[in-house]
Amino acid sequence: MAKKPHDTPNLDQLESGPWPSFVTGLKRLAKDKDYVVDLLGHLEHSYQTRKGYWKGGTVGVFGYGGGVIPRFTEIKDADEKPVFKDAAEFHTLRIMPPAGMHYNTDILRKFCDIWEKHGSGLIAFHGQSGDIMMQGCTTENVQKAFDEINELGFDLGGAGPAVRTSMACVGHARCEQSCYDEGKGLRTIVNSFLDDIHRPALPYKFKFKFSGCPNDCMNSIQRSDMAIIGTWRDNIQTDEALAKKWFAKHGMNELVNDVVGMCPTRAIQLKEIKDLRKGENISSVAVNDSQALEIDNKDCVRCMHCINVMTGALAPGNDRGATILVGGKRTLKIGDLMGTVVVPFMKLKTDEDYEKLLDLAKRTVDFFAENALEHERTGEMIERIGLVNFLEGIEVDVDPSMISAPRTNPYVRMDGWDEEVAKVNAKKAAA
Amino acid sequence: MSQPQMRKPVECGVPDHMQYLHPTLRNNYGNWKYHDRPRPGVLHHVSKSGEEVWTVRAGTQRQMDVYTIRKLCDIADKFAEGHVRFTIRSNMEFMVADEKKVAPLIAELEKNGFPVGGTGNSVSMIAHTQGWLHCDIPGTDASGVVKSLMDELHQEFTHEEMPNRVRLSTSCCEINCGGQADIAIVIQHTKPPKINHDLVANVCERPAVVARCPVAAIRPALVNGKPSLEVDEKKCICCGACFPPCPPMQINDPEHSKLAIWVGGKNSNARIKPQFMKMVAAGLPNNAPRWPEVAAVVKNILRVYKEDARPWERMADWIERIGWPRFFEKTNLPFTKYLIDDWRGARSNLNASTHIRF
Numbered sequence: 001m002a003k004k005p006h007d008t009p010n011l012d013q014l015e016s017g018p019w020p021s022f023v024t025g026l027k028r029l030a031k032d033k034d035y036v037v038d039l040l041g042h043l044e045h046s047y048q049t050r051k052g053y054w055k056g057g058t059v060g061v062f063g064y065g066g067g068v069i070p071r072f073t074e075i076k077d078a079d080e081k082p083v084f085k086d087a088a089e090f091h092t093l094r095i096m097p098p099a100g101m102h103y104n105t106d107i108l109r110k111f112c113d114i115w116e117k118h119g120s121g122l123i124a125f126h127g128q129s130g131d132i133m134m135q136g137c138t139t140e141n142v143q144k145a146f147d148e149i150n151e152l153g154f155d156l157g158g159a160g161p162a163v164r165t166s167m168a169c170v171g172h173a174r175c176e177q178s179c180y181d182e183g184k185g186l187r188t189i190v191n192s193f194l195d196d197i198h199r200p201a202l203p204y205k206f207k208f209k210f211s212g213c214p215n216d217c218m219n220s221i222q223r224s225d226m227a228i229i230g231t232w233r234d235n236i237q238t239d240e241a242l243a244k245k246w247f248a249k250h251g252m253n254e255l256v257n258d259v260v261g262m263c264p265t266r267a268i269q270l271k272e273i274k275d276l277r278k279g280e281n282i283s284s285v286a287v288n289d290s291q292a293l294e295i296d297n298k299d300c301v302r303c304m305h306c307i308n309v310m311t312g313a314l315a316p317g318n319d320r321g322a323t324i325l326v327g328g329k330r331t332l333k334i335g336d337l338m339g340t341v342v343v344p345f346m347k348l349k350t351d352e353d354y355e356k357l358l359d360l361a362k363r364t365v366d367f368f369a370e371n372a373l374e375h376e377r378t379g380e381m382i383e384r385i386g387l388v389n390f391l392e393g394i395e396v397d398v399d400p401s402m403i404s405a406p407r408t409n410p411y412v413r414m415d416g417w418d419e420e421v422a423k424v425n426a427k428k429a430a431a
Numbered sequence: 432m433s434q435p436q437m438r439k440p441v442e443c444g445v446p447d448h449m450q451y452l453h454p455t456l457r458n459n460y461g462n463w464k465y466h467d468r469p470r471p472g473v474l475h476h477v478s479k480s481g482e483e484v485w486t487v488r489a490g491t492q493r494q495m496d497v498y499t500i501r502k503l504c505d506i507a508d509k510f511a512e513g514h515v516r517f518t519i520r521s522n523m524e525f526m527v528a529d530e531k532k533v534a535p536l537i538a539e540l541e542k543n544g545f546p547v548g549g550t551g552n553s554v555s556m557i558a559h560t561q562g563w564l565h566c567d568i569p570g571t572d573a574s575g576v577v578k579s580l581m582d583e584l585h586q587e588f589t590h591e592e593m594p595n596r597v598r599l600s601t602s603c604c605e606i607n608c609g610g611q612a613d614i615a616i617v618i619q620h621t622k623p624p625k626i627n628h629d630l631v632a633n634v635c636e637r638p639a640v641v642a643r644c645p646v647a648a649i650r651p652a653l654v655n656g657k658p659s660l661e662v663d664e665k666k667c668i669c670c671g672a673c674f675p676p677c678p679p680m681q682i683n684d685p686e687h688s689k690l691a692i693w694v695g696g697k698n699s700n701a702r703i704k705p706q707f708m709k710m711v712a713a714g715l716p717n718n719a720p721r722w723p724e725v726a727a728v729v730k731n732i733l734r735v736y737k738e739d740a741r742p743w744e745r746m747a748d749w750i751e752r753i754g755w756p757r758f759f760e761k762t763n764l765p766f767t768k769y770l771i772d773d774w775r776g777a778r779s780n781l782n783a784s785t786h787i788r789f
Binding site: 010011013016019020021022025026028043046049052054055062063071096098099104105108111113116122123125126136143150153155166167170172175178181183187194198214216217218219220221222223229239257258262264303304305308309311313330331334336338374 | 452465476477698
């Protein structure tokens with residue numbers, strides 16, 4: 001039995017309603033733990049005064065420089081003593097999840113037992129960078145908890161100016177739209193950067209994210225410095241049985257309005273079967289006895305819309321890999337940036353392909369480490385130095401797929417033009 | 432003197448996910464053919480081998496106590512097949528290889544208070560940050576805002592009645608850890624930081640704080656004989672970027688830290704390119720514990736979107752079709768001068784055409 005609970009009139013109001021309540025969960029923990037009794041008091045104080053009261057500090061585990069988020073209370077009495085003394089320290093351990101966030105109940109129960117013993121008993125699945133967040137631990141217990149978690153085969157994630165914990169979508173494990181092995185990509189890259197994860201020494205954070213197709217379920221284009229987004233080069237695949245099944249259920253209005261009409265590049269047309277074009281870039285599939293969809297794959301931008309609507313009837317092609325975009329981030333300091341294309345297509349099939357991806361990642365992080373200013377993200381660095389300087393730094397050639405349009409102003413010194421044209425022509429001739 | 436022997440970490444990195452996969456997922460890794468959704472909250476995937484798997488998706492509170500996790504594990508062991516995964520929005524997924532297990536699993540989850548849904552064209556769980564529970568710089572709570580909103584949106588989570596999927600996020604400061612979303616709720620400070628000049632010299636690395644300001648409004652100064660920092664309040668955009676590296680520059684204010692609503696963000700490449708979200712409402716009070724004013728604006732936008740958007744139009748697709756004037760007209764949200772961008776690149780957000788809907 002724990003000590004008497006604090007009055008929590010604000011938090012009590014978050015116990016009603018149909019959605020699962022974190023307050024009810026905290027109160028259950030508070031029955032046995034003075035730690036959580038005081039945590040509830042601390043949180044209620046925030047609700048009453050509408051302010052946060054945690055400050056950072058330095059707490060870690062032996063051998064690592066990051067991965068623990070230290071929190072010390074700032075609610076102090078006149079003698080500078082913590083008002084909620086049992087929750088005066090409330091650190092979080094960031095633990096890297098398996099790619100795709102798959103678990104069995106055995107490992108989840110082991111996490112629970114460890115965290116009940118050494119921590120608050122509160123775990124968040126997952127933080128916005130993807131970490132399992134073991135929330136609420138005293139300074140004294142951080143090492144004990146980590147040692148036991150580490151023995152299970154799990155490791156601390158990143159914090160501060162470091163390579164950060166990564167995420168991969170469900171992908172290959174359960175999705176027909178997956179264009180590469182996201183889990184393999186994640187482990188190949190992240191497990192090669194463990195020193196940069198555990199010992200923060202970069203200008204600022206660097207995040208990788210892995211989405212298996214352009215639906216980008218990991219939100220990688222705006223949430224990561226390097227987004228690896230699955231795509232394909234050849235024709236969309238079709239399945240007539242599934243196309244006819246879809247059409248029988250949904251009908252012509254939906255086919256026209258929801259599929260053909262919503263193609264962003266007008267690459268799909270509805271045609272009589274007898275009028276279908278043949279050609280190496282054409283995909284077509286009958287939807288009934290007389291009509292068919294015809295896709296000109298040279299016009300297709302691989303947006304996924306038609307494939308999302310007619311799953312299985314239409315599918316990504318066979319020549320699969322990823323588009324790699326660099327520089328995504330949120331507001332601070334220069335405003336929001338989406339990642340932009342650095343590699344239009346990288347084949348991802350063999351081990352050698354994944355090694356090439358790792359090589360690109362290493363060149364990118366090395367360039368970032370040497371050239372970014374303190375607290376500058378990769379996207380901001382590229383904004384400051386220009387994409388071309390960045391590409392030269394990581395030894396990647398320019399490509400028109402990297403831009404939405406060529407420059408619209410003449411303000412550039414161009415006396416190297418002839419030399420560049422010669423290089424492009426030489427490359428073309430060699431290809 | 433002998434120091435206690437410290438355990439050296441095993442620098443193992445990310446564990447192999449294959450060991451945690453449901454057997455059907457492992458057997459058909461990279462070999463899936465198609466999927467459909469038999470009902471809201473259930474996905475049915477068919478492999479090229481002909482094997483099938485049903486996934487039941489349930490909402491959680493994300494910040495889970497060990498009793499809740501063990502309860503979910505009990506359900507997974509008894510009614511599913513002992514394997515689960517989490518979505519990026521903290522929903523828990525239970526996989527079963529036998530369709531007959533779906534209905535009893537759903538019944539058990541619902542009996543224990545876990546809503547089943549969040550698939551397809553529903554409103555899924557809100558991308559959730561830390562807030563007052565754990566963050567060092569929060570303007571508001573996260574778990575409470577999410578709980579309050581999801582109580583209101585429960586029907587939309589458990590049904591697939593929206594034109595397309597709806598993704599929400601909340602963020603407790605302008606850094607916006609919650610990220611881009613169809614509708615995002617983000618703290619917007621409206622007053623410059625209040626500086627405790629007694630503490631700045633000891634707590635803050637002053638050049639780093641000066642460098643952090645996006646509008647160069649901070650400069651070193653001597654205040655009451657002590658080295659400190661001062662803010663040009665005419666230049667200050669109240670972003671709060673100085674607060675994390677310098678806590679004596681308090682930006683959070685119980686009254687003046689407001690909430691803003693942003694719409695039309697999207698990460699997917701489907702149809703139009705990925706989009707940043709745009710601010711459409713602001714000045715909402717930070718009204719814990721239930722934030723009713725925020726819920727009212729969010730629900731109103733969702734109501735109009737649900738009525739007006741066509742099938743498969745995300746919030747951004749819909750607004751692109753109807754145009755911003757009609758968005759403000761239909762939602763009855765006031766369009767003020769503060770919604771006209773004046774940050775770098777702002778001209779690209781102006782209408783350089785005569786394309787106007789009347």
